[in-house]
Amino acid sequence: MVVGGGIIGCACAFELAARGAHVTLLERGELAAGASGRNHGLLLSPLDPVLVPMASASTASYEQIGDGAPVRFGLDPSPIGFLVVAADDGEAPAARAEAQAAASCGVKVERLDQRAIRDLERSLAADLAEGWLLEDGRRLDPAALTVALALLAQEQGAEIRRHVTVRALVRDGDAVRGVVTDEGRIPADAVVVAAGPWSGSLLRPLGIHLPVTSARGWLVHLSPDRPALSRLVNRAGWHVIGEESGLAPQRAEAMSERYPQPDVGSLLQPNGDGTLLAGGSRQPAITGEPEDHTVPRQIIRRAIRLVPSLADAAVLSAWWGIRPMTPDGRPVVGQVRDGLYVGTGHGGQGVILGGGTARLVASMIEGGSSPFDPAPFVPARFS
Numbered sequence: 001m002v003v004g005g006g007i008i009g010c011a012c013a014f015e016l017a018a019r020g021a022h023v024t025l026l027e028r029g030e031l032a033a034g035a036s037g038r039n040h041g042l043l044l045s046p047l048d049p050v051l052v053p054m055a056s057a058s059t060a061s062y063e064q065i066g067d068g069a070p071v072r073f074g075l076d077p078s079p080i081g082f083l084v085v086a087a088d089d090g091e092a093p094a095a096r097a098e099a100q101a102a103a104s105c106g107v108k109v110e111r112l113d114q115r116a117i118r119d120l121e122r123s124l125a126a127d128l129a130e131g132w133l134l135e136d137g138r139r140l141d142p143a144a145l146t147v148a149l150a151l152l153a154q155e156q157g158a159e160i161r162r163h164v165t166v167r168a169l170v171r172d173g174d175a176v177r178g179v180v181t182d183e184g185r186i187p188a189d190a191v192v193v194a195a196g197p198w199s200g201s202l203l204r205p206l207g208i209h210l211p212v213t214s215a216r217g218w219l220v221h222l223s224p225d226r227p228a229l230s231r232l233v234n235r236a237g238w239h240v241i242g243e244e245s246g247l248a249p250q251r252a253e254a255m256s257e258r259y260p261q262p263d264v265g266s267l268l269q270p271n272g273d274g275t276l277l278a279g280g281s282r283q284p285a286i287t288g289e290p291e292d293h294t295v296p297r298q299i300i301r302r303a304i305r306l307v308p309s310l311a312d313a314a315v316l317s318a319w320w321g322i323r324p325m326t327p328d329g330r331p332v333v334g335q336v337r338d339g340l341y342v343g344t345g346h347g348g349q350g351v352i353l354g355g356g357t358a359r360l361v362a363s364m365i366e367g368g369s370s371p372f373d374p375a376p377f378v379p380a381r382f383s
Contacts, residue, residue: 001026001179001188003166003202006036007142007350008343009194010149011061011358017156019362024188025158026181028165031150034196035321036350037143038219040269040277042232043075043352044082045136047101047241048329051349053372054356059138061355062145070151073144074272081231082137084239085117086130087305095236099132108135123228123307137232139269142351166195169202175338176206190365192341197285197324199344208336211327211382212345213249216285218295218320220278222303224313229270235306238265238280245347246329250284260284262295266302275316278303280348285322295320323347326382333357333377335364342379 002013005027013025027033043062046055066075086095099109112131117124120133150160170178170185178187193199197214250260262283269277281295296318304311326332326345331353333343341364343357359371 001186001191002194003179003191004194004196004199005029005031005146005150005160005162006034006194006196007032007146007149007354008196008346008357009192010146010153011354012192012194012343012361013158013160014149014153014156015061015358015362016365017153017158019366021365023153023158024186025150025153025160026164026166026179027160027162030162031160032143032146035217035323036146038319038321039142039217039348039351040219040267040279041140041142041145041351042269043138043140044239045102045105045107046349046352047098047105047239049105050330050376051353052105054353054360057356057359057371058351058353059355061359062140065148065152069148070155071144071148073141073148075140076138079135079137080139082134083117083121083231083233084132084134084236085124085128085233085306086236087128089129091236092130095130095132097241098236098239099134101241102134102136109133121229121231121233123309124233125306125308139271140351145351166202169206169340171206176340188339190339190341192343192361194343196344197322199324199342203336203342206337206340208379210332210342210345210379211249212324212332213247214285214322215247215282215325215347216290216320216322217348218279218281218299218318220296220299220303220318221316222276222278222300222310222313223274223316224276224310227270227274228276228307228310228313229268231270233266233268233306235266235302238267246327247282247284247325247347248327250286259291262292262298264295264298264302266299266306268303268306276310276313282348290320323350331357331377332379333360334374334379336379341365
């Protein structure tokens with residue numbers, strides 16, 4: 001039984017079904033309705049070396065299903081390039097740190113001066129201080145990938161059920177043996193909770209407390225008169241490194257004084273249809289509705305700072321998703337009770353780590369060898 005129809009849940013359902021398990025996936029709404037369908041859809045090398053094996057396993061999984069996927073998800077055959085720029089000298093150390101972190105994870109990097117930046121991307125602002133070109137960045141449609149994994153699982157015999165809300169886990173002593181839905185109990189030998197930031201509501205009644213918190217992230221879809229960029233462009237300081245990407249649960253005393261301000265960055269993604277995705281942001285999410293409606297404006301303002309011609313671009317839409325975050329920036333993947341497994345806390349790297357997470361979960365349920373070291377992801381590290 002897999003709870004959650006986002007990228008993690010659908011990847012787990014596919015991996016388990018492909019290995020011969022009888023799988024049922026339950027999703028309370030539509031597949032990919034949350035952050036799994038509301039993100040850039042990028043395969044980027046993690047800036048934490050510990051995450052590289054999981055990311056590599058994900059990429060291999062997506063490449064394996066690409067040609068036969070029932071829904072085409074448009075994975076770039078090779079990296080299109082990821083340009084990290086410092087808007088001024090004050091941002092240069094952050095740009096260098098990001099480039100060094102990428103290099104430590106096996107990414108080829110090249111330093112660019114102001115002139116070289118302009119030669120590479122003519123539409124960028126002329127006064128950018130420094131740049132680093134990373135041989136990285138493969139685009140895909142995240143919603144299409146999520147649905148494709150679910151449909152492939154279905155072809156392998158899995159049952160995909162939408163609009164079924166899981167209310168509780170069925171306990172048999174210390175073991176978990178199924179779920180309770182609005183339609184009644186459904187038994188299972190193993191339950192995988194992959195409900196993103198909502199996983200805690202199922203786990204806490206069992207005394208399982210994981211420091212997974214919620215963060216809202218915005219994207220803005222722009223349509224310039226002509227293609228503005230040929231590769232990904234990121235302003236230094238947004239593609240954060242290692243544990244800096246984590247987010248601890250908010251404390252009541254601090255929030256009683258002031259609600260946390262959004263962290264707004266600039267990651268510009270050119271699309272094949274000539275449009276451009278501008279992101280992103282991160283802000284603790286407590287309610288179901290946006291805490292700050294000005295975030296899209298801030299994203300657009302920062303995008304124009306990097307590419308002045310975007311001031312004339314048409315604004316097609318803006319949307320947000322809520323991501324499950326952990327304090328150390330690494331997902332929580334592992335067994336927490338007999339018959340109960342969890343896969344959540346992937347932050348903004350659900351697509352990057354989804355396929356690898358599924359392979360790890362499937363190996364645990366099968367009792368086979370792990371595809372990579374599971375120790376950095378064990379839930380018990382927060383005990």
